[in-house]
Amino acid sequence: MQGFAFSQMHLHMAFGYDDNRVGVPIKGLTGHGYRFVNFWDMDFHMFPYFLLTKPRQARHLLEYRFNQLPAYRENARRWGARGAQVPWETSTRGVEETAPWLCLPDREIHISADAARMFWLYDELTPDRDAMLAMGAQFIMETARFYASRITWGEGHRRCELRNIGCPDQYHTFAHNNLFTSLMARWNLEQAAATASRPDYAAARERAGVTDAEVREWQDMAARLFIPAPGRDGIIEQCNGFFDLDPDLDGISELFCRHSQAVKQADVIAAFGPFEEVYPAEVRRRNWHFYNDRTLHGSSLSLPGMAYGAARCGLNDEALYQLHKSARMDLDDVNLDTERGVHVSAGAVQWYTVVFGFGGLTARREGVHLRPNLPRQWRWLRFTVHWQF
Numbered sequence: 001m002q003g004f005a006f007s008q009m010h011l012h013m014a015f016g017y018d019d020n021r022v023g024v025p026i027k028g029l030t031g032h033g034y035r036f037v038n039f040w041d042m043d044f045h046m047f048p049y050f051l052l053t054k055p056r057q058a059r060h061l062l063e064y065r066f067n068q069l070p071a072y073r074e075n076a077r078r079w080g081a082r083g084a085q086v087p088w089e090t091s092t093r094g095v096e097e098t099a100p101w102l103c104l105p106d107r108e109i110h111i112s113a114d115a116a117r118m119f120w121l122y123d124e125l126t127p128d129r130d131a132m133l134a135m136g137a138q139f140i141m142e143t144a145r146f147y148a149s150r151i152t153w154g155e156g157h158r159r160c161e162l163r164n165i166g167c168p169d170q171y172h173t174f175a176h177n178n179l180f181t182s183l184m185a186r187w188n189l190e191q192a193a194a195t196a197s198r199p200d201y202a203a204a205r206e207r208a209g210v211t212d213a214e215v216r217e218w219q220d221m222a223a224r225l226f227i228p229a230p231g232r233d234g235i236i237e238q239c240n241g242f243f244d245l246d247p248d249l250d251g252i253s254e255l256f257c258r259h260s261q262a263v264k265q266a267d268v269i270a271a272f273g274p275f276e277e278v279y280p281a282e283v284r285r286r287n288w289h290f291y292n293d294r295t296l297h298g299s300s301l302s303l304p305g306m307a308y309g310a311a312r313c314g315l316n317d318e319a320l321y322q323l324h325k326s327a328r329m330d331l332d333d334v335n336l337d338t339e340r341g342v343h344v345s346a347g348a349v350q351w352y353t354v355v356f357g358f359g360g361l362t363a364r365r366e367g368v369h370l371r372p373n374l375p376r377q378w379r380w381l382r383f384t385v386h387w388q389f
């Protein structure tokens with residue numbers, strides 16, 4: 001409890017009260033680790049927390065991303081793509097700030113859909129329709145345009161693919177058809193096609209300069225984008241060729257593990273967050289065990305990400321164990337790096353483990369549902385969320 005409260009306090013303090021020129025750096029302002037820049041941690045991991053706890057302020061994060069659109073278009077051009085490509089690491093200017101030697105800037109492309117999803121979530125869970133009209137619809141179309149330019153066709157135009165990308169598991173940064181990235185890209189293409197076809201978003205479509213041919217292309221690509229499916233044993237291959245990598249992780253270190261099935265953090269398991277309905281609980285459990293055995297927890301997002309995935313498919317003991325470890329990480333200085341700052345984004349995923357996992361919360365436009373599934377050691381759980389507020 002102490003560790004959880006510590007994380008929550010820092011997460012709460014990390015969000016500037018009324019400024020749309022800054023995002024939420026992954027360590028807040030608690031330390032210089034990660035140079036105060038924003039990663040997908042802000043869009044994918046922290047935004048839903050702020051949306052459900054401080055919905056009015058959450059709009060600032062949409063404005064932050066939207067106001068940087070010109071820089072994102074420029075970023076796409078820099079990598080030979082079209083549309084708007086959100087930089088992997090960015091700050092107040094909207095330009096890519098990732099060290100080039102990391103090979104990530106042109107590959108960690110799921111962040112564009114992660115950002116687009118913020119607008120959709122906000123529209124879904126608040127009564128503020130203006131954000132989608134003024135910003136979100138255009139943003140979603142411009143990021144879809146980016147994916148369309150990044151996708152390649154194969155097999156005589158029967159299927160298309162996303163090749164040479166970085167996965168959430170950053171040990172495999174030259175991957176083809178990563179489950180998480182492809183699901184997010186497909187979602188973005190589908191949303192953009194649906195949005196562009198709605199009369200109420202005609203002005204946004206005009207601002208984005210979307211043609212009918214482009215909408216047809218998005219629909220076609222969304223229908224034919226290759227998405228790895230569960231095998232006969234239910235296990236989903238994280239990206240092409242993953243099952244052929246060395247499964248022996250004995251003595252493996254994160255500096256030398258690309259040839260192996262070592263995974264840095266939740267990847268297939270992270271995909272089950274937004275796309276949970278597609279995969280039955282038994283499939284999610286099997287994949288959880290398979291990937292948990294291969295996860296080195298090289299990122300602070302890893303333990304809470306795996307805890308959340310476990311809690312959503314009923315693996316409560318496993319979830320509680322990893323939640324505890326994650327919550328104590330900075331307080332006990334487990335990685336000897338607390339002086340470089342507190343991992344505030346991990347705090348958001350800890351909160352999901354408790355609220356969505358054990359509390360069984362599902363929040364949609366139509367309503368909020370609770371199916372509590374408390375760990376056997378707990379007798380009660382109380383939390384507050386803002387919905388349609």
Ligand code: IFM
Nearest residue numbers: 026039040041168299301
């Ligand atoms: O964004 C993460 C990334 O996924 C793994 N390395 C740490 C980053 C910041 O938390």
